[in-house]
Amino acid sequence: MRQRGQDALRAYLLDAASRLLATEGPAALTMRRIAAEVGCSTTVLYTLFGNKDGVAAGLFREGFERFRRRLAGLPAGDDPIGRVRDLAMAYRAAALAEPQYYRVMFLGAIPGYAPSGEVLAAGDRVFDYLVDAARACMDAGVYRPGDPVAVAEVLWAAAHGVLSLELAGVLPPDEDRYRAATSAATEWFLTTS
């Protein structure tokens, strides 16, 4: 009973933090600010999340879950290489749809917060979509045999590299550049026909 109320309150606070993150960016994510957003004291945050890292971990999990849902919504066709391409484009769409979450998860936007191994494991579930797609390409003989995890890492790095520079403001957004970078990685592992 007590637990139910705690869980609801925790979700409510995380939602406020999430809204704050989306509207004002990571800089507004202060304990006092989140507490003020829902009209309570900071003590509540500390009893429910331990410390700021706990709040950050909650946002991490939420971000990964949103990311995962977007990737899971992709229709799974019968073309293995097409699925890799679809995943790559969905990755970009997901990142641009909620850039603040992407910043938190992959650009270290919350100062001083380093996700624990347990939190990072939640990200692996998202990463697995890519690994499975790479493995399917190998099984179909489209990709050279090898470690699908290693392939997925290269694909991921290509996508993240472009998005990272774009979200950091170093490069202006350009879908063609993203397509070139991910295509290069996607086709690198093709069996030389």
Next chain:
Amino acid sequence: MRQRGQDALRAYLLDAASRLLATEGPAALTMRRIAAEVGCSTTVLYTLFGNKDGVAAGLFREGFERFRRRLAGLPAGDDPIGRVRDLAMAYRAAALAEPQYYRVMFLGAIPGYAPSGEVLAAGDRVFDYLVDAARACMDAGVYRPGDPVAVAEVLWAAAHGVLSLELAGVLPPDEDRYRAATSAATEWFLTTS
């Protein structure tokens, strides 16, 4: 005369900040900490650099200069595509040699600091090495005709994507992965022979 002393002091302070950055990471880059490192008050930092962003900008410029020197030290052979590969490997070596600087410049390691356009222009001088190499490949007919800047951006994103994930601790360092990612990008623009 007064100016000379100021410049020397500014370099001295930046050197202390740089040492602090290398040994204890960006979290130790506090105005009080830098001042204590050289045994002066924080006021000196504010008269010389304006505010913390000024110190960060100084470190930015220093980091770019070190980066540039490493890339400039590469022997320029007569093989244009070989030079692109060499630049890619030198980029990794430079990033791993001074990871804290790479974090500051490309991973936003100093909380709240966003480099101004003028500071980013210093980075363009480093980026130009890559653009020139891409243009040389086009001129030699090794690369398809096109915008060498766009090509360089893709190459850069590939390199940065891997290094970014490695330095963030998301992926363990692996030179083969880096080589695969950059090779994929490097060969993507080859003329289809």
Next chain:
DNA sequence: TTCCTCCTGTAACGTTGTTACTGATGAAAA
């Protein structure tokens, strides 16, 4: 109704970036 446990708000501590004020220092003028 009483009691006990858990939780919340207040207020504080230490640290951060930043700045107003005061005193010293060093170059320029007499």
Next chain:
DNA sequence: TTTTCATCAGTAACAACGTTACAGGAGGAA
């Protein structure tokens, strides 16, 4: 050489941050 004056460094403070000790209150259990 002496005086004047502008400029700069140190002290101490401000607001905001993460965090926590303490006291009071609310809620279920007996």
